Structure formats: C-alpha cells, structure tokens
Amino acid sequence: MTAPYWLNPHIPDDFPDVSLALRDPDGLLALGGDLTVERLLAAYRRGIFPWYSEDQPILWWSPDPRSVLFPDKLHVSRSLRKTLRQGRFDVSLDQDFAAVINACSEPRPDQPGTWITDEMCEAYLRLHQAGHAHSVETRLDGRLVGGLYGVAIGRVFFGESMFSRVNDASKVAFITLVQHLRQYRFELIDCQIQTPHLDSLGAELIPRQQFTDLLSRYCNQPGLTGVWQLDPAVRQALAGQNRKDRTGGDGH
Numbered sequence: 001m002t003a004p005y006w007l008n009p010h011i012p013d014d015f016p017d018v019s020l021a022l023r024d025p026d027g028l029l030a031l032g033g034d035l036t037v038e039r040l041l042a043a044y045r046r047g048i049f050p051w052y053s054e055d056q057p058i059l060w061w062s063p064d065p066r067s068v069l070f071p072d073k074l075h076v077s078r079s080l081r082k083t084l085r086q087g088r089f090d091v092s093l094d095q096d097f098a099a100v101i102n103a104c105s106e107p108r109p110d111q112p113g114t115w116i117t118d119e120m121c122e123a124y125l126r127l128h129q130a131g132h133a134h135s136v137e138t139r140l141d142g143r144l145v146g147g148l149y150g151v152a153i154g155r156v157f158f159g160e161s162m163f164s165r166v167n168d169a170s171k172v173a174f175i176t177l178v179q180h181l182r183q184y185r186f187e188l189i190d191c192q193i194q195t196p197h198l199d200s201l202g203a204e205l206i207p208r209q210q211f212t213d214l215l216s217r218y219c220n221q222p223g224l225t226g227v228w229q230l231d232p233a234v235r236q237a238l239a240g241q242n243r244k245d246r247t248g249g250d251g252h
Contacts, residue, residue: 007033007060013042018062018212027063034058035123037130044151044158045219047212049192054117064208067191067198074178075202083168084175084238089146090139091176091238093228097128100135100147104161116161124160127151131225136173145169148177150190154219157181158190174201179234187218 003022007030008014014033021029029048033039035058043049043060052059076084083089101124105116127133132153138146146169148162157177164170181189190211191203 003030004028004059005030007031009033012036012038015043015046015048015060018047018208021062021064021208027061028059029062030060031057033060035119037123037126037132040123040127040151041132041153044153045215047190047208047215049158049160050120051115052117053115062208063193065205066208066211067194067203068206068211068214069178069189069191069198069201069203071178071182071186071189073202073204074175075200076175077200080168080171080175084172087239088140089169089172090142091172091230092137092139093176093180093230094128094134095137096144097133097135097149098125099144100137100149100163101125101161103144103147103163103165104149106163124149124151131227134228136177138169138173138176140166140169146173148173152186152223152225154221154223155185155187156190156215156218157186157188159192170197171201174198176230176234176238179237180228180230183231183234184224186224188214 003016003020005016005020009032015030018029021027035050047066048060048062050058051061101116101121105121124133128135133149133151135149136147137144145166146162146164148159148170150157150159162170162173178189191198194203194205
C-alpha cells in the first residue's frame with residue numbers, strides 16, 4: 001500500500017496506518033471517503049484530519065511532527081493576563097457553533113480562499129449536534145469578535161480553527177478553552193500544524209508516534225459530550241485568581 005490511499009466509501013474506519021503518510025507534502029495519507037460523523041471520529045482517534053480545498057477531493061492528513069499543547073503547560077503572558085483581568089470580553093461555550101465555524105471559514109487577508117468549505121461546515125455542524133464538536137465564542141459589547149471550534153474525544157481536544165476580529169480575541173477564547181479542559185481533566189490538545197500564534201501560548205512539537213500513543217491512551221477514557229457550559233471556577237481563574245501559569249521571559 002502506498003500513500004495517498006483511496007478510502008472505501010462504504011467503510012467508515014477504512015484508514016491506513018499513519019506511518020504510511022507522505023513526507024512531501026508532509027502528512028498526506030489518504031483521499032476520498034466522506035465526512036460522516038462515524039468517519040470523522042474514526043479519523044481523529046487515529047491522529048488524522050481532513051483538509052482540502054473546494055476543487056479537490058477530501059484529503060486526509062497526519063503530519064509528523066505534530067503540534068500539541070499539554071493543558072498544564074499553557075503559557076499566559078503578562079499582557080494577556082491583564083486583558084483577562086480587565087474583563088472586556090464575554091466568553092461562552094457552545095452558544096453559537098454555526099456562527100463560529102462560518103467566521104472561521106471566511107478567507108483571511110493572506111489567503112486566496114478557504115479550506116473550510118460548505119461541505120466541511122455541514123459536517124462539523126453534524127458533529128456538534130451529536131455532542132462531539134464544540135465552540136468557544138468571544139464577544140465584545142455583544143458582538144462576536146473571536147472564537148474557535150474543535151472536536152472532543154475522551155480526554156483529548158482536537159482544535160480545528162480559530163478567528164479573531166479584534167486583538168487578543170482568539171487568544172482569550174483559547175485560554176478559556178484550556179482552563180475549561182483542565183477543569184474536566186483533559187490531557188492533550190491537538191493543534192495540528194505549528195504556528196507562532198499557538199507557540200506563544202505553549203504549544204510544542206512532538207513526534208507523530210508519540211502523538212498516536214497518547215491518543216490510544218486518552219481517547220478511550222471517559223469524556224465530556226453534549227453541550228458544554230463554562231464553570232464559575234473557570235471564570236474566576238480567567239479573572240486572575242489562578243497564578244499557576246508560566247509568565248514567560250519578557251511578558252509579551
């Protein structure tokens with residue numbers, strides 16, 4: 001078997017071993033299949049995610065190394081802690097998943113198009129309705145200005161995309177998510193691809209084999225499905241009660 005492998009459309013868990021993924025482009029493993037709830041959950045459990053453009057077949061990826069964040073290694077800078085203490089943003093969970101994914105799908109200034117197609121939006125809305133996909137909304141004066149969404153399986157959260165219309169809005173959403181996940185003993189956040197934005201919050205690269213080993217351990221543990229709500233203890237932590245986060249060298 002050689003990558004990329006064409007998936008059987010009738011078998012939801014028909015994925016090859018991630019070790020067969022291409023090195024160039026990094027992580028391309030398979031093509032085709034569909035975006036049913038069953039296939040998406042099977043993919044995430046194996047460390048695979050879909051990423052493709054409107055004019056392409058569904059492409060499935062498992063890059064090596066993998067960007068992840070361990071919740072206890074969250075890095076909150078001094079400036080971000082100040083923003084959180086000011087309480088300018090109102091943050092919620094699972095209140096408007098559709099608005100978040102639609103905002104994430106809007107083309108960015110440095111990108112000609114979007115990989116979050118209508119087909120992808122519909123698929124993740126189904127995942128959300130099934131209790132597996134979740135959103136974080138950041139509002140300023142009642143207006144949605146930032147947020148993110150992803151998929152939760154067991155004690156792993158697989159981040160998919162985030163957006164920000166004002167400074168720090170997506171970072172506040174991410175920090176809120178991590179605090180929430182800590183509350184429910186999540187062990188790992190998949191960030192997929194390395195970015196300076198996520199690195200600044202504590203994300204790191206680990207080998208793909210280590211990543212899939214962690215998935216085997218944590219995806220099978222009891223998880224948190226259904227509609228998520230923000231715990232009052234998390235709101236207290238965001239207001240500056242929790243001082244355990246590393247502050248970093250220069251505080252930026």
